[in-house]
Every structure is written in structure tokens, then in C-alpha cells.
Amino acid sequence: MANEERKNWRRRLKVPKSALEGEVITIKTMAEHIMEPGVRRDPETGVIYPKKIIDMVICRFNGKQIYRSQWYSGVSANPFMSFKMKAVTSGLVEVEWVDDYGQSSYKKAVLVVYDNEGKEILPIKIDNVKSIKDIM
Amino acid sequence: MSGFFIALCSKSATAEYKAGQPFRDRFQTYRQTFRIEPDPEEAKRIVKNIIKGREIRDNLINLKAPDIAENGNTVPISFSVNCSMENNDFPKTIHILVLDNPFPEIAKFYFTPASGEADVSIRIRMRTSSNIVAIVEMADGTVGETRSYVDVMIGACS
Numbered sequence: 001m002a003n004e005e006r007k008n009w010r011r012r013l014k015v016p017k018s019a020l021e022g023e024v025i026t027i028k029t030m031a032e033h034i035m036e037p038g039v040r041r042d043p044e045t046g047v048i049y050p051k052k053i054i055d056m057v058i059c060r061f062n063g064k065q066i067y068r069s070q071w072y073s074g075v076s077a078n079p080f081m082s083f084k085m086k087a088v089t090s091g092l093v094e095v096e097w098v099d100d101y102g103q104s105s106y107k108k109a110v111l112v113v114y115d116n117e118g119k120e121i122l123p124i125k126i127d128n129v130k131s132i133k134d135i136m
Numbered sequence: 137m138s139g140f141f142i143a144l145c146s147k148s149a150t151a152e153y154k155a156g157q158p159f160r161d162r163f164q165t166y167r168q169t170f171r172i173e174p175d176p177e178e179a180k181r182i183v184k185n186i187i188k189g190r191e192i193r194d195n196l197i198n199l200k201a202p203d204i205a206e207n208g209n210t211v212p213i214s215f216s217v218n219c220s221m222e223n224n225d226f227p228k229t230i231h232i233l234v235l236d237n238p239f240p241e242i243a244k245f246y247f248t249p250a251s252g253e254a255d256v257s258i259r260i261r262m263r264t265s266s267n268i269v270a271i272v273e274m275a276d277g278t279v280g281e282t283r284s285y286v287d288v289m290i291g292a293c294s
């Protein structure tokens with residue numbers, strides 16, 4: 001039983017390591033989860049297995065939400081989803097899976113975006129910094 | 137303790153089930169929903185509530201779904217929207233519905249201009265062979281809709 005519950009927490013996130021500026025990249029996500037629809041019943045006792053699904057998947061880039069999806073019981077078990085993102089600056093991609101019971105789990109990946117000349121585009125410009133207000 | 141509660145719930149559930157009076161809950165607020173038959177009028181009402189009498193634009197959304205699905209538990213679908221993801225020309229929400237499922241709503245997707253292209257692929261459950269409907273609500277208020285029919289060999293329990 002404990003092993004089965006452990007399985008529900010395995011998550012996968014695939015983000016390309018580097019991209020060019022303005023390129024549209026695909027992000028692939030996969031969660032290992034039973035996605036119990038709350039309809040199946042035990043054949044012997046007739047007890048219905050309680051509903052337990054992943055409710056919401058949120059994608060954030062550098063802490064800002066860029067994409068969100070809300071799921072109901074019609075999504076298949078071990079849900080796979082792929083979506084797109086525009087590469088503007090390099091930064092941190094976070095994907096968060098929120099459960100029906102409010103439990104959440106997340107995975108993160110680093111995306112590095114290069115210029116046409118081969119320079120990395122940083123999320124904050126640190127060329128002419130004189131005070132901390134320039135960064136903020 | 138939790139086992140005790142489950143036993144209590146199951147008692148009442150089996151009693152209702154034997155009496156032949158299933159509790160119909162299409163909004164899925166409860167943890168235990170009964171296996172009910174699909175209601176096409178309910179699905180039509182849900183679609184109507186999303187569109188709200190707005191005009192449907194042509195060629196706004198493309199839905200890719202297989203013609204024949206051998207297993208209803210995993211039907212891979214994908215959709216994309218014809219738009220330049222710039223100011224006010226991006227999809228705000230996209231709804232995916234399967235009309236002959238007992239719970240027709242399957243997923244909603246919320247986009248921002250930062251998500252460079254509204255192109256998503258996902259796997260869904262289908263109980264019987266039916267229409268898949270994808271509805272887009274753009275940020276400027278216009279609506280698009282497509283349908284595609286999928287034949288399902290073995291249905292899922294959803």
C-alpha cells in the first residue's frame with residue numbers, strides 16, 4: 001500500500017536545456033497517478049473507491065504563471081501533457097501538480113536562452129548596475 | 137478512524153444503490169459519484185453555458201483526435217489555435233468536452249501571451265464512441281468550436 005502511494009508522487013518534466021531567442025519550445029510533463037474517477041466499485045463488497053485525481057497543473061516561468069490547466073475525472077491515468085512556451089530569457093521553469101486533496105508536488109528545470117551571437121540572455125540586466133534599484 | 141468513516145459511507149451508499157436511486161452529481165463535488173448513464177441534454181446545456189449565444193468563428197481551433205480508439209482509457213488528443221499570441225489575440229480559456237461521457241467536462245486550459253503557442257496534447261478517457269468538442273474563448277470575447285467523432289472499442293469507466 002505504501003509502495004502504491006509512493007508511485008502516485010513520481011513526476012516527470014522534460015524541458016530543452018537551451019534555446020534560441022524567440023523560439024517556441026515544447027514542455028512535456030507526466031505524472032504517475034491513479035486518477036481514480038470515483039465511479040469504480042469493488043466487485044466483492046460494492047464499495048466505491050473514493051475520488052482522487054490531479055485537479056490542477058500550473059506552469060510558472062521565473063515565478064510568473066504562464067499556463068494553467070484544470071482537470072476533471074475524464075483525464076486518463078498517469079496523465080501526460082505537453083504544451084508550448086516562448087523562450088525570451090533564460091530562467092527557471094516550474095511545473096506544479098495540485099491534488100484533489102490539496103497536496104501539491106512540483107518539478108523544476110533550468111532553461112538557457114542564447115542570442116544569435118551566442119551570448120546568454122539573462123533575466124535581469126547586470127551591465128550597468130550602480131544601486132540595487134536597477135535590478136529590482 | 138478513516139476506515140470507520142469509509143464503512144459508514146459505504147453502508148449508506150449500498151443502501152441507495154440497492155434502492156435504485158443513484159445520486160446524480162454532475163458537478164463532481166462529492167468524493168463518491170455513482171456510475172450513471174450519460175445525459176446528452178446536460179452536455180448541450182454545458183456547451184450552451186460556455187458559448188452564451190456568441191457567434192462562432194470558423195477555422196479558429198484545430199482538434200486532432202484518432203478516428204478509432206482501441207482503448208477508451210487513453211485517447212490521445214491535441215489541439216492548436218490559429219492566432220498570433222500578441223495583445224488581445226490569444227486564447228483565454230479552452231474547454232474540452234466529451235458529449236457522451238457521464239461527466240462531460242474533461243479539462244480547461246488557461247493561456248497567457250507568454251505561452252508562445254496554444255498547442256496542447258493530452259490523453260483522456262471516453263466511455264462510448266462520441267463527439268469530442270473543443271471550445272475556445274479568445275481574450276477579445278470571440279468564440280470558436282470544433283468537433284470530431286471518435287469510435288471507441290473498449291470503453292472506460294468514468
